[in-house]
Amino acid sequence: MAQFIGAIDQGTTSTRFMIFDRGGVEIGRSQIEHRQILPAAGLVEHDAREIWENVRKTIDAALSGAGLVASDLAAIGIANQRETTVIWDRATGDPVAPAIVWQDTRTAPQLAGLDADLLRERTGLPPATYFSATKARWLLDTVTGLRERAERGEVLFGTMDSWLIWNLTGGLHLTDVTNASRTQLMNLATLDWDPVLLDIFAIPRAMLPEIRSSAEVYGTADGLGVPIAAAIGDQQAALFGQTCFEPGDAKCTYGTGNFVLLNTGTTPVRSTHGLLTTVAYRFGDQPPVFALEGSVAASGSAIQWLRDQLGILESASDSETLAGQVEDTAGVYFVPAFSGLFAPYWRPDARAAIVGLSRYHTAAHLTRAALEAICYQTRDVVVAMAQDSGTELDCLQVDGGVTANALCMQLQADILGVPVSRPAVAETTALGAAYAAGLAVGFWTSLDELRANRHEDRRWQPAWTESRRTEGTTRWRMAIDRTLDWA
Numbered sequence: 215m216a217q218f219i220g221a222i223d224q225g226t227t228s229t230r231f232m233i234f235d236r237g238g239v240e241i242g243r244s245q246i247e248h249r250q251i252l253p254a255a256g257l258v259e260h261d262a263r264e265i266w267e268n269v270r271k272t273i274d275a276a277l278s279g280a281g282l283v284a285s286d287l288a289a290i291g292i293a294n295q296r297e298t299t300v301i302w303d304r305a306t307g308d309p310v311a312p313a314i315v316w317q318d319t320r321t322a323p324q325l326a327g328l329d330a331d332l333l334r335e336r337t338g339l340p341p342a343t344y345f346s347a348t349k350a351r352w353l354l355d356t357v358t359g360l361r362e363r364a365e366r367g368e369v370l371f372g373t374m375d376s377w378l379i380w381n382l383t384g385g386l387h388l389t390d391v392t393n394a395s396r397t398q399l400m401n402l403a404t405l406d407w408d409p410v411l412l413d414i415f416a417i418p419r420a421m422l423p424e425i426r427s428s429a430e431v432y433g434t435a436d437g438l439g440v441p442i443a444a445a446i447g448d449q450q451a452a453l454f455g456q457t458c459f460e461p462g463d464a465k466c467t468y469g470t471g472n473f474v475l476l477n478t479g480t481t482p483v484r485s486t487h488g489l490l491t492t493v494a495y496r497f498g499d500q501p502p503v504f505a506l507e508g509s510v511a512a513s514g515s516a517i518q519w520l521r522d523q524l525g526i527l528e529s530a531s532d533s534e535t536l537a538g539q540v541e542d543t544a545g546v547y548f549v550p551a552f553s554g555l556f557a558p559y560w561r562p563d564a565r566a567a568i569v570g571l572s573r574y575h576t577a578a579h580l581t582r583a584a585l586e587a588i589c590y591q592t593r594d595v596v597v598a599m600a601q602d603s604g605t606e607l608d609c610l611q612v613d614g615g616v617t618a619n620a621l622c623m624q625l626q627a628d629i630l631g632v633p634v635s636r637p638a639v640a641e642t643t644a645l646g647a648a649y650a651a652g653l654a655v656g657f658w659t660s661l662d663e664l665r666a667n668r669h670e671d672r673r674w675q676p677a678w679t680e681s682r683r684t685e686g687t688t689r690w691r692m693a694i695d696r697t698l699d700w701a
């Protein structure tokens with residue numbers, strides 16, 4: 215059998231292809247950033263064609279960089295940014311419009327009048343611009359003739375997993391259950407498209423992909439001859455890559471946003487504190503495993519904003535050096551509600567605010583406030599999770615781009631009041647997709663094998679006093695209040 219597994223990690227800011235061996239050790243990688251298309255305030259788009267080209271380029275580059283060929287891969291798994299919506303022409307394969315990214319808030323007017331209780335009951339999700347349903351509807355209502363073409367089955371809807379599977383396999387139209395659970399069109403009880411939801415959002419069923427499990431052979435990648443054996447939303451993939459296989463296991467991934475997921479086992483737990491109920495993974499015909507999720511829209515993107523829009527950082531990693539020049543934020547709080555506030559607040563009317571500024575403050579204070587914001591937002595969802603599930607974390611397992619920032623991880627332990635643990639393989643999203651694909655083709659045969667692959671790289675202990683933490687969280691909450699009722 216081939217000795218390696220490949221994983222596509224198609225994220226919000228970049229696309230990676232990673233190659234792992236049986237011990238979960240990285241053997242090769244390639245990564246390409248794609249354009250963030252920001253046509254107006256609140257609008258975030260991607261070029262799906264560019265993303266597909268980057269997938270092809272990263273596969274080729276990672277293989278050649280590692281001195282391997284496609285036949286060295288036993289399978290490929292896909293992890294992807296979720297909710298981002300692509301509609302493409304079935305005959306030509308061309309996207310009909312730019313992909314609408316999960317952070318995009320253009321569909322806020324659609325939220326008025328939606329039945330929140332019905333949506334939460336059927337989908338585990340509140341009404342929000344975040345999910346795919348309003349985005350697909352917006353395209354169908356806005357692109358001339360698109361609705362009629364969708365009803366005739368001439369155009370297809372998909373999240374990034376579907377778009378990539380379609381292109382990789384030369385025309386299979388599939389999604390996995392974790393991605394489908396983020397469209398707001400799938401019923402959590404039946405794990406199928408729900409006719410009532412399709413009616414509410416006016417989505418023709420003819421354009422929807424078939425829902426499959428997260429780990430099974432869907433088809434073979436054209437030109438590579440390698441089975442595509444997993445598709446899983448990137449946050450669920452990170453949960454899997456962190457080996458959070460038992461109810462009560464949780465992780466936080468810090469990328470463009472923050473995403474805390476708690477494995478709740480085979481029974482979905484309904485949130486009353488602003489969290490999402492979502493599918494964590496489903497393997498073949500085994501029962502699905504569910505998760506509670508706290509999704510935070512902007513975390514690493516606040517660092518990108520300081521870099522790209524304000525120009526006060528050369529690179530994201532400079533944030534650690536700059537913020538380290540000051541002892542604290544000297545009373546500054548930065549709430550990066552660029553896309554409104556997601557969990558646990560769900561306030562599309564919120565917009566970002568920086569409060570507490572005086573002439574004394576410098577770029578260092580602002581950058582430190584951005585790092586603290588990443589951590590306060592995680593704390594907000596961890597607190598909601600404890601209220602919903604009764605699970606008090608004794609340690610937070612972390613991964614994602616921002617965890618390279620040791621100062622930020624120390625602040626996270628300080629603000630949370632529990633230790634923070636980073637694994638040796640920080641690319642847990644790609645690793646989770648690789649694990650799922652490897653299990654599907656028998657490359658790995660048990661979860662214990664995967665558990666044995668996890669090693670801690672570094673642990674941060676809380677250093678703040680309880681009173682400093684209380685003061686910080688109280689002021690943070692006051693800053694949150696100042697962002698509301700704005701958009």
Ligand SMILES: Nc1ncnc2c1ncn2[C@@H]1O[C@H](COP(=O)(O)OP(=O)(O)O)[C@@H](O)[C@H]1O
Pocket residue numbers: 225226227228468469470471513514515516517518530531532533534614615616617618619622
């Ligand atoms: N050293 C760092 N300190 C703070 N933020 C960082 C650092 N390195 C990367 N980031 C942030 O992490 C994000 C990229 O992380 P990644 O896991 O690749 O995200 P995604 O999967 O959303 O594309 C970017 O928003 C970037 O600003």
Ligand SMILES: O=P(O)(O)OC[C@H](O)CO
Pocket residue numbers: 224225226227294295296297316447448449469470471509
């Ligand atoms: O691409 P990431 O890592 O920012 O994750 C995005 C999430 O999947 C959005 O729900």
